[in-house]
Amino acid sequence: MENEGENGVGADGTTRSWGYVLAVSLIILVGAGLIYLNRPHPETGRESENLSIYYMMPPDCEDCDPSMIDEISSELKIEIKGIRTRIVPRPNILVIFGDRADMGLANSRLNILSILCEFANITRACELRDELRDIEFAVDCLNRYNVSSNSVIFYTEEGCDHCNRMNPWIRQLRRENYTFYTIDLADENRTRIADECLYNILDLRGNIPQFACAALGKNHMGAFTSIEEMREFAENCRNA
Numbered sequence: 205m206e207n208e209g210e211n212g213v214g215a216d217g218t219t220r221s222w223g224y225v226l227a228v229s230l231i232i233l234v235g236a237g238l239i240y241l242n243r244p245h246p247e248t249g250r251e252s253e254n255l256s257i258y259y260m261m262p263p264d265c266e267d268c269d270p271s272m273i274d275e276i277s278s279e280l281k282i283e284i285k286g287i288r289t290r291i292v293p294r295p296n297i298l299v300i301f302g303d304r305a306d307m308g309l310a311n312s313r314l315n316i317l318s319i320l321c322e323f324a325n326i327t328r329a330c331e332l333r334d335e336l337r338d339i340e341f342a343v344d345c346l347n348r349y350n351v352s353s354n355s356v357i358f359y360t361e362e363g364c365d366h367c368n369r370m371n372p373w374i375r376q377l378r379r380e381n382y383t384f385y386t387i388d389l390a391d392e393n394r395t396r397i398a399d400e401c402l403y404n405i406l407d408l409r410g411n412i413p414q415f416a417c418a419a420l421g422k423n424h425m426g427a428f429t430s431i432e433e434m435r436e437f438a439e440n441c442r443n444a
Contacts, residue, residue: 254300254301254302255282255299255300255301255302255324256285256299256300256301257282257283257284257285257297257298257299257300257320257324258284258285258286258287258297258298258300259273259284259285259286259287259295259296259297259310260287260289260291260292260295260296260297260298260307260310261286261287261288261289261292261295262288262289262290262292262293262294262295263288263290265294265295267294267295267311268295269295270286272313272316273286273310273316276313276316276317276320279328279332280320280326280328280329280332281328282326284297292307294309294311295309295310295311296308296309296310297310297315297316297319297320299319299320299323299324301323301324301325304323306319306323308323313336314333314336314337314340317329317330317332317333317336318333321333335421336421338404338405338421339418339419339420339421341401341404342401342402342404342405342418342421343418343419345397345400345401345402346397346401346402346418349397349401351385351397351401352383352385353417353418353419353444354383354417354419354441354442354443354444355383355384355385355441356382356383356384356385356415356416356417356437356438356441357384357385357387357398357402357406357414357415357416357417357418358370358374358384358385358386358387358413358414358415359387359389359398359406359410359413359414359415359416360386360387360388360389360410360413360414361388361389361390361410361411362388362389362390364410364411364412364413366412366413366426366427367412367413367427369427370413370427370428370434373428373431373434374386374434376431377431377434377435377438380435382435382438382439382442383438383442384438389410401418402416402418404421405418405421405422405423406423407423407425412425412426412427413426413427414426415428415434415437417437417440417441417444419441419444420440420441420444422441424437
């Protein structure tokens with residue numbers, strides 16, 4: 205049986221071989237007490253839908269990132285157990301949910317959140333995945349216009365008194381080497397950038413000052429109450 209799995213050829217042989225490896229790995233995990241069979245799903249709390257998640261790392265892994273896994277685990281309020289194993293050549297996420305087992309490449313935050321959304325049905329993972337996709341889209345789009353995603357986007361329009369009151373602070377922070385990119389609704393070329401790149405971040409209707417940071421996917425609606433508050437937003441954007 206073992207030789208047949210290892211020596212199979214073509215798609216069927218590859219499938220049998222991988223299925224054999226996965227089956228063996230699951231048996232090992234269960235035997236080692238690493239799979240908790242009575243753990244409820246974190247979103248539904250139903251005992252019948254058990255969920256266990258493992259971050260599988262090969263020895264001497266070059267693109268493994270346990271700190272990222274810890275961060276995601278904390279954000280989602282779920283346990284992701286790290287294990288070292290030779291059955292994967294690169295970091296993978298193994299999801300055991302009810303009577304299903306799925307694996308996927310875990311080489312980026314987006315990949316991991318996508319796996320946890322699609323395979324484990326974790327609602328918050330889906331939300332974070334979508335937010336990250338919006339950020340990546342905005343960053344790539346701004347790059348096409350040679351606009352840094354770490355610049356604070358100042359979305360303004362003529363006749364907006366609250367917007368005009370922000371200008372002296374913006375000039376001061378520019379002297380402190382913070383980068384601001386102004387998009388005035390009267391400037392068709394720049395509003396095109398907002399329409400194409402920032403529709404998921406900005407409220408394109410205008411009427412009030414807005415400060416967006418594409419690198420963070422954040423938008424501050426309305427005027428800042430102090431230059432210190434504006435500086436903190438610009439600093440976080442610059443360091444994102």
